[in-house]
Amino acid sequence: xxxxxxxxxxxxxxxxxxxxxxxxxRGAVFLGAGGGGDPQxxxxxxxxxxxxGRTPNVVTADALDDDAFVISxxxxxxxxxxxxxxxxxxxxxxxLKKAEAFFGKTIDALISAEIGGANxxxxxxxxxxxxxxxxxxxxxxxxxxxLEMTTxxxxxxxxxPAIVTDELGNIVTLDVLTDRLAEETLRPVVGALGAxxxxxIYPMSGKFVKDHAVHGSVSQxxxxxxxxxxxxxxxxxxxxxxxxxxxxxxxxxxAILLFDGKVIDVSHETRDGWHWxxxxxxPLDNGPDEFEIEIQNEYIIARKNGQPAALVPELIxxxxxxxxxxxxxxxxxxxLRVKVLGYxxxxxxxxxxxxxxxxxxAFGLDMEFKPIVA
Amino acid sequence: xxxxATKPFELARLRLGIxxxxxxxxxxxMEGARVVGAVKRGTSNDIAQxxxxxxxxxxxxxxxxxxxxxxxxxxxxxxxxxxxQRRNLAITAALRISLPKSDGVPPMVCWPDDLIxxxxxxxxxxxxxxxxxxxxxxxxxxxxxxxxxxxxxxxGVQSLAISSVFAPIRPDLExxxxxxxxxxxxxxxxxxxxxxxxxxxxxRENAAIINAxxxxxxxxxxxxxxxxxxxxxxxxKPLYSQNDGTLISGERVQAYPILTCAAGPTxxxxxxxxxxxxxxxxxxxxxGTTTDIGFLSKGFPRxxxxxxxxxxxxxxxxxxxxxxxxxxxxxxxxxxxxxxAIGPESVGLHLATQALVxxxxxxxxxxxxxxxxxxxxxxxxxxxxxxxxxxxSAIQLMREKVEIAIDQMRSSAKPVDVILVGGGSxxxxxxxxxxxxxxxxEHAGVANxxxxxIAQVSGRIDKLYDYEKxxxxxxxxxxxxxxxxxxxxxxxxxxxxxxxxxEELPMTHMQTSAVQVRVNAVGELG
Numbered sequence: 001x002x003x004x005x006x007x008x009x010x011x012x013x014x015x016x017x018x019x020x021x022x023x024x025x026r027g028a029v030f031l032g033a034g035g036g037g038d039p040q041x042x043x044x045x046x047x048x049x050x051x052x053g054r055t056p057n058v059v060t061a062d063a064l065d066d067d068a069f070v071i072s073x074x075x076x077x078x079x080x081x082x083x084x085x086x087x088x089x090x091x092x093x094x095x096l097k098k099a100e101a102f103f104g105k106t107i108d109a110l111i112s113a114e115i116g117g118a119n120x121x122x123x124x125x126x127x128x129x130x131x132x133x134x135x136x137x138x139x140x141x142x143x144x145x146x147l148e149m150t151t152x153x154x155x156x157x158x159x160x161p162a163i164v165t166d167e168l169g170n171i172v173t174l175d176v177l178t179d180r181l182a183e184e185t186l187r188p189v190v191g192a193l194g195a196x197x198x199x200x201i202y203p204m205s206g207k208f209v210k211d212h213a214v215h216g217s218v219s220q221x222x223x224x225x226x227x228x229x230x231x232x233x234x235x236x237x238x239x240x241x242x243x244x245x246x247x248x249x250x251x252x253x254x255a256i257l258l259f260d261g262k263v264i265d266v267s268h269e270t271r272d273g274w275h276w277x278x279x280x281x282x283p284l285d286n287g288p289d290e291f292e293i294e295i296q297n298e299y300i301i302a303r304k305n306g307q308p309a310a311l312v313p314e315l316i317x318x319x320x321x322x323x324x325x326x327x328x329x330x331x332x333x334x335x336l337r338v339k340v341l342g343y344x345x346x347x348x349x350x351x352x353x354x355x356x357x358x359x360x361x362a363f364g365l366d367m368e369f370k371p372i373v374a
Numbered sequence: 375x376x377x378x379a380t381k382p383f384e385l386a387r388l389r390l391g392i393x394x395x396x397x398x399x400x401x402x403x404m405e406g407a408r409v410v411g412a413v414k415r416g417t418s419n420d421i422a423q424x425x426x427x428x429x430x431x432x433x434x435x436x437x438x439x440x441x442x443x444x445x446x447x448x449x450x451x452x453x454x455x456x457x458x459q460r461r462n463l464a465i466t467a468a469l470r471i472s473l474p475k476s477d478g479v480p481p482m483v484c485w486p487d488d489l490i491x492x493x494x495x496x497x498x499x500x501x502x503x504x505x506x507x508x509x510x511x512x513x514x515x516x517x518x519x520x521x522x523x524x525x526x527x528x529x530g531v532q533s534l535a536i537s538s539v540f541a542p543i544r545p546d547l548e549x550x551x552x553x554x555x556x557x558x559x560x561x562x563x564x565x566x567x568x569x570x571x572x573x574x575x576x577x578r579e580n581a582a583i584i585n586a587x588x589x590x591x592x593x594x595x596x597x598x599x600x601x602x603x604x605x606x607x608x609x610x611k612p613l614y615s616q617n618d619g620t621l622i623s624g625e626r627v628q629a630y631p632i633l634t635c636a637a638g639p640t641x642x643x644x645x646x647x648x649x650x651x652x653x654x655x656x657x658x659x660x661x662g663t664t665t666d667i668g669f670l671s672k673g674f675p676r677x678x679x680x681x682x683x684x685x686x687x688x689x690x691x692x693x694x695x696x697x698x699x700x701x702x703x704x705x706x707x708x709x710x711x712x713x714x715a716i717g718p719e720s721v722g723l724h725l726a727t728q729a730l731v732x733x734x735x736x737x738x739x740x741x742x743x744x745x746x747x748x749x750x751x752x753x754x755x756x757x758x759x760x761x762x763x764x765x766x767s768a769i770q771l772m773r774e775k776v777e778i779a780i781d782q783m784r785s786s787a788k789p790v791d792v793i794l795v796g797g798g799s800x801x802x803x804x805x806x807x808x809x810x811x812x813x814x815x816e817h818a819g820v821a822n823x824x825x826x827x828i829a830q831v832s833g834r835i836d837k838l839y840d841y842e843k844x845x846x847x848x849x850x851x852x853x854x855x856x857x858x859x860x861x862x863x864x865x866x867x868x869x870x871x872x873x874x875x876x877e878e879l880p881m882t883h884m885q886t887s888a889v890q891v892r893v894n895a896v897g898e899l900g
Contacts, residue, residue, distance in 0.1 A: 018484075040681075044479040044576065051483070080890065081506045083574045084540050086476035125478070167474040168511060194505040286788075322782065337782075 015124065015222065016055050021046050023225030028120040030224050030326040031217070033315045035275070035298035036117015036143030037079045038328060045087050046121055049128035056127040058218055059109070060136050061210045068108035068206030070135065071099060072152075073126055074119045076164065076186060077196030082118070085196050091167040092126055092198060099200035102163045102173055111135040111209060113150055113159075113202055115217035116143030116298075117328075122198070124218070137213035139202065140358075141220075141346040142315050145274055145297035148179035149358045151348055152202045155212040158182070162201040166193045214346045228324045238324040239339060246343055247374070253344035254374040258302055258309050258316070259291040260284070263336045268329075279318075279332050281340070291340065293318070295329050300363050302340060310342035311365070313349045313358050314372045317341045342372045387444035390432075391827025392425060392612075393641065393820070394450040397662060397723045399424040401432040402823040403443070407648075411436035412820045416723075421452060421595060422602035429606060440607040445899065449615035449826035452595055453588050454635035458685045460492050462591040464532040464563075467496035468583050469522055469555075471538035471547050472503045472575075474512060481537070481579055486686040493587050496531055498522040502547055503539035506838065506888060511539075519551045523558035533563040533589050535582035539575060541568035543838045563589040570630065572836035573890055577681065577690035584684060585632035592631035596624045613865075613899070617691060619644050619674065619825065620832035621899060622864065635684060636693040641825025643668040643675040643694060646793040648828050649815035655791035656780050656809075659821070660798030662704040663720035667697045667779045670793075674874075699779050703798035704729070705739040707768050714767050716775065730756050739801050742768040749800040769803070777807045784808065795821040833860025833871075835893045842887035849891065850876065857895035866897030 015024055024046075025039040049055070064070065073092070075082060100107055110123040115138035127134035139150030147159045160182045161175040172189050176182050190197050227245045231238035239257070246255035265280040277295035292303045299316035302309045310316050318327045321337040332338075348354065350371060356362070359369045388410070393400045399417045403410040413432040418424040433439065456462040468481035481497040482490065500522065501515030526534060534555060538547040548566040555564060565586040571578030596614075603612060613621040615637035627634060639659070646657040647670045659666040669676040675694035682693045700718030704725040709715050721728040721736055728734035730741040731752030737760070743749050745757040745765045784790050789810035794802060795818040806812060817824060835857045839849035854873050861871045875894040 041479060041576070044483050048479060048483045078506075080573065083576070084506070086472075086575060087478040088475055089478035090474060092478070194507075194511060 014055070015046075015058065016050075018047060018050065019229070020222065021050065023229055024124070024218070024222045025121065025225065026228060026326060027221030027223065027225030028115060028117055029328060030228075030317050030319075031141065031221055031315065032116030032143040032326075032328060033298045033317060034293070034295060034329040035145065036114060036119070036328070037082070038330075039118045039121050041082055041086055042118050042121025042125060045089075046125040046128065049125055054128040056124040057131060057133045058124075058127070058136050059133040061206075061213060061215055063133070064109055064135065064206030064209060066205065066207040066210075069103070069105045070109045070111050070204045070206060070209050071103075071107050071200050072111050072113040072139070072202040073123050073198065073200055074113050075122060075196060075198050077190050079118070081195040085194070087122070087198075088167045089129060091165065092122070093129065095163070095165045095198050095200060096126070096130065096132075098165055098171055099163050102200075103161070103203055107132065108206070109133045109135055111202075111204075111213065112138040112217065113152070114138060114140055114143050115214075115221055116140070120218070120221060134218070135209060135213065136218040137209065137215045138217040139214065141214040141217050141349060142313065143298050144358060146180060147183040147201075150202065151212050151214055151354065152204060152208075153179045154354050154357055155208075157202055157204045157208055157212070159201040161203065162199055164189065164197045164199045166197050172197075212348075214348055228326075232323060239319075242324060243341070246341075252347045254372050255341055255343040256372060256374075257339060258342045259289075259304065259340040260321070261289075261291065261338070263332055263334055263338065266332050266334065275329065277329060279329075281338070284337065293340070296363055297329075299329070301360065301365055302342065308367065308370070310372055311360050311367070311369055312363055313345040313355070313369075315343040315345060317343060344372050388438065388442055389445045389447065389827045390429070390443050391823040391825070392429065392446070392448045393638075393822035393826055394421055394425060394448065394452060395638065395822065396451060396455050399428045400820040400823040401428040402817065402820045402827055403432060403436055403438060404824065404827045409649075409817050409824065410438070412817050412823070414819060420598075422598040425599060425602045426606060429603070433606075441609065443608065443610070446603060446608060446610060446612040447615065447621060447826040447829055448599060448612045449637045449641040449822055450595075450634060451638040453592060453631040454638075454684065456591055457584060457588060457635070460488055460685075463489075463492045463587045464590045465496070465530055466493040466583060466587040467498070467526050467529075467531040467534045468579065468586075469498045469500065469519065469534060469536050469551060470579060471500050471514065471519075471536070471551060473499050473501040473515070475503055475539055476575070479576065482583065484688070489685065489687070493583075494529075494531070496526065496529060498525075500551075504544040504547065506540060506543075508540070508543050514547060514550055516550075516554060519554045520558060523555045526555070526562060527559040531562055533565070533586040535565045535567065535579065535586040537567035537575065537579035537582055540573075540838075541566070541578070542572055542836060545569075563593075565589065565630070570632065571690055572892065573838070574690045577688055580687050581632060581689040581691060584687060584689065585630055588631040589629070593628045596628045600624060613829075615641050615826045615829055617693060618832060618894070619829055620896060621829045632684075632691075636691070637826075638822060639666055639668055639694045639696045640675050641822045641829075642666070642795060643670050643825070644673070644828065645821035645823070645825030646670065646795045646815070646818070647673055648824055649817055649821060650791075650793050650813045652791050652793060652813065655793050655813070656783055657793045657795060658776065658780075658799070658802070659796040660794065660801060661702045661796045662722050662725055662798065663700070663702040663717075664698050665701050665776065665779070665796075665798065667699070667783050668694055669783050695783075697779055697783055699775060701739065701772060701775055701801075703738065703740045703801065707737045707739060707742055711763055711767050714764070714771055716768060716772055739768070739772060739798070742772075743801050748803060751800070772801050773803065773806065776802060780806065780808045794818060829899070830896045831861055831864045831866040831899045832897075833857045833862070833864060833866070833895045835860070835891065837891060838888055839891050840887055841889050846889075849889070850878075850893075853891045853893045854895070857893040861895045861897045865899050867900040868897070871895050871897030
């Protein structure tokens with residue numbers, strides 16, 4: 001049984017040690033709901049900053065001036081090339097300079113557009129490198145495949161005008177009417193530039209971020225990652241500890257165990273540049289229950305014996321059964337023994353105008369959204 | 375990864391398999407599928423001496439002389455142990471051809487401090503590199519590589535790892551750098567990352583640096599093994615086991631010692647399967663200090679698909695999926711009923727002097743096994759003082775530890791055959807939950823050496839192909855042909871070569887037809 005005092009008081013504001021970085025990345029994979037990419041490269045980037053004595057400056061949104069200029073820094077491209085190109089410090093410093101020239105103003109703070117997965121780490125590392133504050137917030141509290149799927153976009157801050165650069169000095173700027181169009185415009189551009197670029201997108205004011213971001217994403221990611229590690233080190237029932245933490249009564253979010261078993265089938269397909277797939281699980285004792293997760297980059301719907309058990313935007317997470325280490329979709333293979341958790345999305349994500357953009361129907365599922373309940 | 379379809383072992387020539395472990399050196403002579411003789415000796419500090427002792431004893435026992443032996447195979451964990459124990463490591467440098475990309479993650483970020491203390495921290499990044507398409511994104515900076523080479527020479531670097539972005543599809547960049555270094559600092563050994571790993575710069579570069587740190591040591595060890603065998607009258611040169619259980623030449627080991635790092639567990643699992651005829655089973659290798667649990671699937675060890683860490687450094691080698699628990703014959707038994715513990719401390723190779731049954735004063739797992747009557751070793755009267763309930767509890771505890779580990783490793787709830795190898799198999803009784811049959815093959819103690827002796831030869835391809843250019847079938851065809859050719863050039867008999875694994879990894883997030891293809895071909899050694 002976890003000690004409430006310890007769990008509730010996990011100090012999360014600072015990322016100062018290698019363990020902190022690992023915890024943050026672990027939490028980012030958890031919140032990535034199967035997608036978002038492997039944070040490994042960003043982790044190493046942040047770790048390198050740490051070895052030079054530099055750590056990120058994480059601030060809550062209320063620390064921002066209303067008229068502060070806040071921008072998101074994100075990698076756009078194929079994870080299979082990110083693991084070769086890695087990331088360039090010189091490039092990202094230059095991107096910030098070019099962004100300031102493009103937007104005609106000084107950048108006051110950075111924010112992650114997507115806390116789930118690889119893109120959580122780059123704003124943190126850049127904050128360490130430059131001293132710029134990075135806001136404890138993001139645009140979705142998870143990962144999603146499309147640019148219009150952020151609260152930024154839903155409430156009026158489009159991804160563009162935006163600037164995209166590579167390490168060679170190429171600069172592409174764009175300003176288009178919709179974020180979906182921005183993404184489609186960018187795809188051939190990114191391909192031409194070698195399949196990976198970095199971008200300064202979603203230009204916003206401090207006030208806008210305060211009003212419309214998903215708050216607490218960085219600290220939550222860190223806390224979840226830390227909760228798993230500490231639960232493991234204490235040799236407790238790490239899942240009980242994790243569920244207790246996620247279910248603590250500070251917000252309208254609930255976590256439940258959706259399934260406990262092993263992977264018996266995984267199918268992957270790349271269509272239109274996105275990762276589609278299906279994972280099938282069965283109980284360890286080979287009982288009759290069947291559990292299935294559909295993937296569209298992220299885990300979109302989980303079904304138990306044919307009935308929907310969790311639906312986008314609620315987070316579906318697959319974790320290693322022994323260690324509770326969160327697993328991305330690419331990591332799933334036959335025989336893996338896992339537990340699947342369902343976790344409420346941030347309350348802002350479940351508002352009607354948001355569900356229009358990323359509810360089940362937006363992913364081709366003909367059903368109404370149902371939240372995860374306690 | 376799957377093995378070839380069940381095949382009768384056809385080749386009847388005499389093969390000598392030698393396993394040089396951390397504690398013991400085992401030697402086994404096989405004629406076809408038959409074990410003609412087996413011997414176990416201690417590994418000496420001078421590895422060659424232990425080999426000579428074991429092999430000489432085996433030849434004497436079987437009355438076979440070296441000229442009758444057709445093939446000699448050696449499996450050894452010497453190199454991985456050296457890396458894990460931070461000894462015999464060279465002053466190593468890493469050169470990465472990548473700028474202007476990648477400078478946010480320099481070479482050796484996240485390497486453990488004690489390693490860097492031994493290898494030094496000599497890292498360089500120079501201009502050049504390729505896009506995923508294979509085109510240069512920046513021209514190769516020769517001057518920078520030359521400058522680095524001068525610096526390496528001045529700093530007394532012994533071994534260099536060269537990596538570059540997308541090297542698997544542009545190996546020429548690393549080759550160019552190697553040529554420049556050779557012209558300026560010819561005494562420095564060079565490892566090129568493209569020769570070792572697939573896509574994933576950090577993991578591939580790490581593999582190259584680990585390898586480079588072991589090359590000078592490997593040159594010495596292979597030469598001394600060669601010398602030891604020659605001194606006994608062997609006219610042939612030995613082959614060495616690599617990670618997937620197949621064989622490579624001594625020259626290749628001298629250049630790529632890291633290829634042997636998982637050979638120990640692989641040979642143990644394969645050897646266990648061979649000795650029992652089982653193709654699918656859990657293999658329990660209970661040693662002096664640890665128990666390694668592996669999974670045999672269709673004749674080959676199941677490989678782990680997650681990232682691997684060797685001595686705290688992340689690499690992308692496909693390694694056998696082995697679960698290690700701290701329990702072995704020499705594990706100390708401590709505590710009272712209710713708080714009993716087996717290990718993790720162990721008397722290790724001092725078992726023969728420190729265990730109670732051998733006149734020592736430490737209660738070990740072996741003593742408990744003798745006290746319970748499971749096995750007769752040493753002087754059983756020396757453990758009569760152990761309380762019966764403590765002994766029973768300890769036996770139960772050991773059994774449970776193993777049962778939990780088995781449950782973790784198996785892939786279904788169906789009971790699975792369990793093969794016991796290793797000297798510590800005396801610790802386990804006749805029943806294990808989850809086990810269909812408990813198999814204790816003859817010669818279980820030298821399963822590693824058997825695994826080396828039965829090994830096949832492989833050829834592997836890991837490259838990016840553009841499916842749009844010629845179609846998927848054509849690309850796969852080319853990849854398969856290349857893999858088969860590689861196996862043949864390594865010594866495989868062409869008619870026996872089979873493709874045992876094909877993997878295609880499409881690029882996500884882009885509408886391109888670039889696919890990463892991996893093909894593994896395996897054949898019988900001629």
